[in-house]
Amino acid sequence: MHRYGTWVVFALLGGFLGTAAAQNLGMPARQAEPVSVELLRRLEPPGTPSALALEGPIDPHRYRVGPGDQFMVTIGSTPPQTFTVEVSATGSLVIPEAGALNASERILAEVQEAAQSLLKAYYRNVPVEVTLSRPRTFYVHVTGAVPVPGRFLASATARVSDILQQAFTSPRLPEEEEKGENAAAIGSARTALHAFYQPSLRNVRLHHRNGETEHLDLVRYYAIGDLSQNPYLTDGDVVEVPAFHTNRDVVFVFGEVPYPGLYDYRAGDTLLDVLLLAAGQEGLTRFDRVRLSRPVAGSDSVQVMVQEFAIADLLADPARAPQLRPGDHVQFLVHRQPYVLVTGAVRYPGSYPIVHGQTTLAELIAMAGGLAPKATQRFAYIERGPAYPPMVSAGDTNAVSWLPSQASNLDVFAKISLAQNLQQRWLLVDLENAWAGRGPNTRLFDGDRVYFPEDRNSVLVVGHVPRPGYVPYVPGQSARYYVSEAGGPGPRPRGIYVFNTATGRVREGLQTPVASGDVIFVDAQPAPDTPEMARLVLEEQASRRQSRMQTAQVILSTFATIAGIITAYAAITR
Known part of the structure; x- marks a missing residue:
């Protein structure tokens, strides 16, 4: 089923390509170099060539004989007479006293049989x-997008990749060849390719002297070892x-695969062809689905056609794989097991698999072996990333989202300061109430980090104090005691707030009762150190002044109304 979605119009440079395209498709930005270029960059100069x-x-039934091939002739047995003969430049194999035969372009098995018949x-x-x-050596010609095109010496057992390795790594120039140095190529240097163009290893053409042409995909040879795409060379x-x-002639491949990146487009490519290059034959079976996104240019915008395919279906019936086009984006869809990380005072901390949005905290505690004896029985924290809101489902009555915005009597500066001190992105679970009721039923999300704190028998004091940190808990003491133990309020105190870690409720004042595990925040007078912070403080102050003025107006209006009613009543009763 095709699914079309309007795509944001962006500046096109030769088509639907580049980093902006990848980001608008929800894909990672493309890598800097295409796969063909990366393969060429890794090539090393060949060693000293050897025909052996x-x-x-x-294979005598596949090897074709040509000028320069050497044969060993053995006659007799005790001791045998041996000598070598070579195919002449005209293609004849001359055997002394036995005769001559035409050997060029013939299969080796045929030449051997004919020579033995003469003997x-x-x-x-x-x-x-x-x-x-x-085997013989001969010259082949390399042309096109290579640094030094020209004539190269090759062996009859050399493949196309061997000669390209020479063409792309040979450091010699023609002047060095004329000096008699051991250069690999006899050719001429040429101007470098334009920055937008690179050699295409997926579209190499091999022209034979008989007029036939083979279209080769060297990347397929390098990726999955397909020897049909890297044949032996022949004379000339x-x-x-x-x-x-x-930018124009590429297919983008994304996902957790061994070889993502840009693949130069090859006419006739199917989706399965590119999948094999990116993942390999065996590696492809480890993936479930793949998404194909294709840009469709309109009059004033670009739309994206999106299709999804089951990889198993493509492997079972390759004919179902669609033909690719330049600019297509192929993304492997990886099904990853959702998990949560459990730390703190449980018997078996670690990573546990869950059902996203369904597994409850009670089930997680059971998987982790239960709470350790040293764990606090009052609360636990769930740290949740920005991908999921720090909220709970309607039935999760034992968890609250403990964020500074809950402290409604804090101004913007105090809220920012508190967030910096506590780095809030937590769900706070009231374990005491949960154990007393039906148990903690907070639903867990993929990537949650659940922390079960130890019962430190202490109170955390943060904010505007000289020595922020944990203070040993003393039953019956109020906030004043713990602030004093932390060094007392700083020079600009403005308020004392006690956060009940089990319920998330906030109370204000030095006389507030404190329980073990609570957090005390000492607020400070605003001291904005940036223009943005100063603006926020001024806006907050203006908002509070406006609120006070509106309250005063309501009170005055109420008094005026009451006075009018009293005056009217007095006039009536006279």
Whole structure:
């Protein structure tokens, strides 16, 4: 099902691309370099070439013979007579005393069989053997978006990636070649590509002398080892590396995959093709779904078409994978197990899986082995990130959101100061009332951090005091005692507030009773040190003055009304 959504219009630079595009799609910004460029950057100069550096035994039914191939001929057995022969520049293989045959462009198995037939006709009743002893070397041509295009020496066992490694890492220039130095390439340096263009390893073209052309995806070879995209070279091949525009000709891949980034677009690409490059054949099975977002340009805006696919369905039926277009955004959707982190005074602190928005605090306490003996029985904290509001569901009557805004008698400066002291983003759970009732039923969200404090038998004093911190709890003492133990109020005290940590209620005054675990906040006279803070304080003061004036007007109006009623009553009763 297609789902269209209007997208914010932004300045287009060659299409729907760049960081702004990724952010408007709710995706991370694209990385600086495309995947093809990153692969080229990691290439190292090849070592000393050797025609005998093989991947394994040469397959005689696939290898094609050409000028320069060397064969070893063995005649007899005790001791055998051996000698080497080489395919001539014209493609002939001449065997002394036996004859000659045309070997160029023929399959190795055919050449061996023909050569042995010639030998057996001359050496009757004698065992003979013809084997390829040393593959030939030849020149191939590299052109297109390479630093030094030109002619490169290659072996018959070399693949396309080998010659491109030379073309992109060779430090030699033509002048050095003319001096007789061991340069890898004979060519000419060229002007660097424009900043918007880079070599495309996904669209390499291999032109053969017979007129055939192969279209190769070297990134697919590097990513999943597809050898069909990295064939052997033959004499006189031309390897063409086109350039692609890093803003227009790319597909964006995001998500928790091994190889996210920008992939140069390849004609005929399907969604499954790019998924395999980004995650690998085996790695792809670890993901559930993928989202394809495609920009659709309108007359004055850009819309985004969004589709989601089950990866298992694409693997089972690759024909269902849609064709990609330049500018498409592919995002892997990862299902992550929601969890909460439990710390503090429980038997087994740690990370626990939950059902987002359903698992209750009581269930979490049971998973953590229950409260430790040293835990306070009065309250617990739930620290909740900004992704979810610090609120509770309608049935969560045992939790309150303990934020400075609850202290309605604090002005803006006091609220800011309190928030800085306590760094509020907590849900405060009243465990005492919860245990007495139906238990703590606060619903938990993914990423919550639940802290069960120890019973410190102390009171926390913060704010405008010389020695903020914990003061040992003494039953029966009021706020005055604890403020005094913290060094007394500072030089600009304005108010004393006691926060009941179990209920979240706030009371004011030095004579306020205090319980173990409560927090005492000593407010200070405003001392704004920035223009913004000064503005907030002035606005708060103006608001309070306006409120007092309105209250006075209401009182005066009430008195005037009462006076009018009394006057009227007196006039009537005379």
